[in-house]
Amino acid sequence: MTQSILLVEDDDTLRSTVAKFLARQGFEVDTAADGATALERLAARRFAVTLLDLHLPDMSGLDVITRTMAAVGDGGSAPLFVVMTAYPEVRTAVASLKAGAYDYINKPFDLEDLRELIRRVLETHQLRREVAWRRAQAKSASTDELRGGTAVFLDMLETTHKVAAAGKVPVLIRGESGVGKEKIAHTIHERSMRAGGPWVTLNCASLPEGLLESELFGHERGAFTDAKQTKRGLLELADGGTLFLDEIGDLAPALQPKLLRVLETQRFRRLGGQAELSVDVRFVAATHRDLRAMTRDGSFREDLYFRLNVAAIDIPPLRERQEDILTLARHFLEQVAPEIGIEVPRIAADVPPLLLAYRWPGNIRELRNVMERAAILSGGDTIEVRHLPKELHDDGEPGAAAWPGDESAIRPLSDFEADYIAHVLYLCGGNKTQAAALLGVTRATLRNKLAD
Numbered sequence: 001m002t003q004s005i006l007l008v009e010d011d012d013t014l015r016s017t018v019a020k021f022l023a024r025q026g027f028e029v030d031t032a033a034d035g036a037t038a039l040e041r042l043a044a045r046r047f048a049v050t051l052l053d054l055h056l057p058d059m060s061g062l063d064v065i066t067r068t069m070a071a072v073g074d075g076g077s078a079p080l081f082v083v084m085t086a087y088p089e090v091r092t093a094v095a096s097l098k099a100g101a102y103d104y105i106n107k108p109f110d111l112e113d114l115r116e117l118i119r120r121v122l123e124t125h126q127l128r129r130e131v132a133w134r135r136a137q138a139k140s141a142s143t144d145e146l147r148g149g150t151a152v153f154l155d156m157l158e159t160t161h162k163v164a165a166a167g168k169v170p171v172l173i174r175g176e177s178g179v180g181k182e183k184i185a186h187t188i189h190e191r192s193m194r195a196g197g198p199w200v201t202l203n204c205a206s207l208p209e210g211l212l213e214s215e216l217f218g219h220e221r222g223a224f225t226d227a228k229q230t231k232r233g234l235l236e237l238a239d240g241g242t243l244f245l246d247e248i249g250d251l252a253p254a255l256q257p258k259l260l261r262v263l264e265t266q267r268f269r270r271l272g273g274q275a276e277l278s279v280d281v282r283f284v285a286a287t288h289r290d291l292r293a294m295t296r297d298g299s300f301r302e303d304l305y306f307r308l309n310v311a312a313i314d315i316p317p318l319r320e321r322q323e324d325i326l327t328l329a330r331h332f333l334e335q336v337a338p339e340i341g342i343e344v345p346r347i348a349a350d351v352p353p354l355l356l357a358y359r360w361p362g363n364i365r366e367l368r369n370v371m372e373r374a375a376i377l378s379g380g381d382t383i384e385v386r387h388l389p390k391e392l393h394d395d396g397e398p399g400a401a402a403w404p405g406d407e408s409a410i411r412p413l414s415d416f417e418a419d420y421i422a423h424v425l426y427l428c429g430g431n432k433t434q435a436a437a438l439l440g441v442t443r444a445t446l447r448n449k450l451a452d
């Protein structure tokens with residue numbers, strides 16, 4: 001792949017000599033003779049390396065670095081600056097390294113030395129990305145592992161790992177609500193060579209069309225009434241990394257061709273902007289909808305569907321991988337117990353059959369909620385049937401049989417109280433002070449009731 005270099009130098013002779021030399025080395029070279037042009041070029045596209053003179057007619061090279069770094073922000077991937085400085089200016093060189101430059105070379109320099117420096121900078125940068133990638137891989141394997149051991153799940157995981165390694169190929173993840181689409185998407189990012197780059201997410205159903213568009217593409221100052229400042233869109237923030245588009249089936253028809261264009265060209269314009277910006281982004285989309293059917297009724301563009309669907313991953317619903325239910329249930333108990341300050345509860349023998357028989361319409365997210373609620377209610381002891389929500393007793397009919405039909409089924413009042421306390425605690429994310437306030441009791445009373 002041809003690598004691009006931006007050369008910022010106001011001395012015409014030096015600029016043209018270095019530019020020609022670098023072009024002969026096989027680099028694609030772009031030039032700027034002042035700071036303002038350099039900033040424009042840097043905002044418009046990514047360069048493998050930017051060679052920067054510190055003395056520019058309109059600003060110092062240091063300003064160029066500082067402003068670019070500020071515009072990139074924490075999440076973005078910063079350009080690699082190599083500063084060109086006259087020999088007595090070592091202190092300025094040090095200042096530019098502090099500001100974010102990668103390396104520097106003293107003027108006058110030998111062109112061969114420059115070539116060697118650029119080679120080294122590119123190599124080190126690549127190595128750093130790889131180290132970040134390996135670290136992220138090791139971390140994701142140890143701390144936030146995906147749980148599941150059924151054949152369908154392992155198959156799906158194998159596809160995920162293959163897809164992760166497949167360069168920039170767009171991925172479409174399909175599955176019911178709560179099956180783990182976002183988690184799989186994140187796994188793809190973490191197991192890819194982009195792991196060291198940004199991970200950015202956008203829920204296409206979360207914002208009205210206009211806001212979503214400016215969120216994605218960014219806007220120039222004055223693009224619309226409220227656009228007081230130029231804003232970089234998520235596409236720019238995801239440069240060098242992965243952009244996760246959740247609920248892609250909800251993307252407004254007007255935005256579909258715009259997204260298609262970015263997918264195809266990796267180029268776009270900010271709202272109200274003239275300049276074409278280019279990015280290096282991998283797209284991973286997810287949906288619980290049947291996009292194929294949506295292309296037939298015209299609500300989703302067929303070309304966009306085919307473009308997204310280059311690699312597809314189907315996550316099976318939880319009820320189709322029953323053996324994973326108990327593994328996940330235990331996993332969530334182990335996860336939540338230290339968070340709410342209890343021992344990991346045991347599970348009574350009559351609970352697993354109910355967990356297995358239930359259809360889990362909300363899939364893994366619902367299972368996690370049920371187990372967290374039950375853990376709170378159990379107080380760290382044993383999780384019993386009464387700690388499970390009603391839906392699990394009479395599958396899928398919440399509210400039905402709320403009151404017992406005959407005397408033998410009547411439960412003590414304290415059971416209902418305990419259920420209700422658990423529910424409120426659950427709503428408060430386990431925060432006892434908040435739950436006590438809502439229930440109109442003191443924290444001590446709540447603690448006693450939980451201990452009963």
Ligand SMILES: Nc1ncnc2c1ncn2[C@@H]1O[C@H](COP(=O)(O)OP(=O)(O)OP(=O)(O)O)[C@@H](O)[C@H]1O
Nearest residue numbers: 145146147148176177178179180181182183364365
């Ligand atoms: N294999 C798994 N092992 C452990 N936890 C999982 C697994 N899959 C999903 N989860 C957890 O289940 C919850 C739901 O997952 P996630 O948000 O990825 O689902 P989703 O399909 O994207 O949901 P939605 O359709 O609502 O956006 C999260 O808390 C996630 O951490």
